[in-house]
Amino acid sequence: MRHLYVHVPFCPSICPYCDFHVLTRKSGQVEAYLERLEQEAAWLASQYAVELDTVYLGGGTPSFLRDAEITALVGSIRRHLGWGRQENTLEINPGTVSQARAALWKGLGFDRASVGVQSLDDATLKFLGRQHDAAGAREAVTTLLGAGLRVSGDLITAVPGQPLDSDIHGLVALGVDHISAYTLTIEPGTEFARRGVTVQEDDERTGFERTEELLSAHGFARYEISNYAKPGQESRHNLAYWNNRTYLGLGPGAAGQYPAVPGSETVLTSRRTNPHLHIWLTGEQGEAEAIDAEEYATDALFMGLRLRAGIDLDDLSQRSGLDVRVRYAGAIAANVERGWLELDGTWLRATPAGWWVLNRVVTDFLEA
Template identity: 70%
Template structure:
């Protein structure tokens, strides 16, 4: 009698992203899946979220290190609603052992709410400051003023949160130096600085708002000069931190780890075992009304070579770059040999450096990273 074949055990998933699509207002630059709340919709959302959390727990071994509630505006949920969401996650999937982040709109913060959020188990707040200049906030369509942003950060810090502040750069008329210094002076340990991007279909696109490459580059370079001068490390293209204050959850994305996506529009990177030529699946959930109706997620199978290009695309955003030997072990592809011509060409151009098995993008490479990755995808360097 022969033994039955052993079915491989899927890798343990240690990260969870939860999408909360509701916002008090929709910013004119935003192209995320967001909408304003309507009567009864949040209740249906919470019930479906609990059902999906149960299904994920049954399908995958889970031992969470990080949980991240993004949006939308998770802090826009009423206290009882957020408590219900957290209970659904805790009941079926557990809670992050290392870091649990809540995205926060400044206008939703009070001392009492900060205390409630800490009691629910959140220890890190990512605050959508965007600017500390009232005319810039008005242009961006933000539902708060600069003083509300300052008050939100100080309230959260007093409430025991680790605080990250978001900034948008390359806005015409923005006093960038004042924004950066003002945010740091409030006491944040982490800053995410993003260039204003005009996405198709947004109100800004319809209004013909444009951002020049010169403005983008100035924001890109000036933000780094200011923040590194103030003791922050640029550890990823758009992210800066005090020592030890990196985002543990986002690092899971940048190092191509598996993570669960819960909620409408949420994306996840799921392990797959026992299928030759497949290392995982990337799934993106349907938008709210289709998701509530039970529409299946869009699924893309991750082959070994797709795993490699995904890992390069995300990993080269990090100052640490990518360990090609580790990536070879994880993917089964000899990365250094497979992409030697592309690597050699970009090292010669000064956009990449290779130190042993560690591949990194240079500052110049960060600026043109999309083209660098396109060359890996095409498997041959562009001319120039």
């Protein structure tokens, strides 16, 4: 196992668009979380051969942990599972950054920061319920770069009234080498859903297309449907997801994809998602879901078609045991004819038009 995701659910506040497993901290919760995390890390080490290439601390707001707490968390990971040899990412809220904390995170072994900038416009940040302002976001990114961390900035697009061009130009000017740009999505159960907030399709499409236009002009390549990077600065951890590799999930709400039980002829991998904090703290783990060849192939197609490079069908056939080109010949041909997919030798990839309707494309494979 070469990749580890660690979920830290604690946040200073809950954003109105967020539907992840997050919560504000209460007395004793973090201490209980750290104790249980150590136990789960030890259990994972006893079950799998682990040689980590990447570690990713997400949330939630991992940078919201106090210095002693994040030091203890990293210690648990290193004791039982080791540390990433290629990339170690910490998700960071701009409001938690200082020079001293950036130096601490760097000293703990993090070499990459994923910063929730979301916008560099104060009105947009207020609408999104963010606690930082544009000046604070700029200062945070500058501080992290000064500490020697690679920095990725998150942007949310399609926000009503958002000055997207200045957001993009401003973030690039700060010196980040990676940008993740996500369309504002109104998920059921969120505060935005309760308020009746909507996203206009015109705003969504403008954000989808204009972001690539501007970032391409600044030397960023759109290597995944929502992610842009300078050459060599792609997220190695997230590429493991998009290439449908196995990875460990540690913490409440964390998902992992694991090797099949040796000797199984029909199950290729298993997927397990941990329960939420109050159940996870009792020692309960999520149930393993067996992934057979068909599901493995469609999962790989869905994730691989998000990548600019696409997916190598011969490689997928070898990994899944299915002749993918034969099994999904109808879906491939129909979407090539529509101009949504292109087949280049053994590689299948989505066109720009296909990225815009990718869910429809994938539905064809699921229904084949």
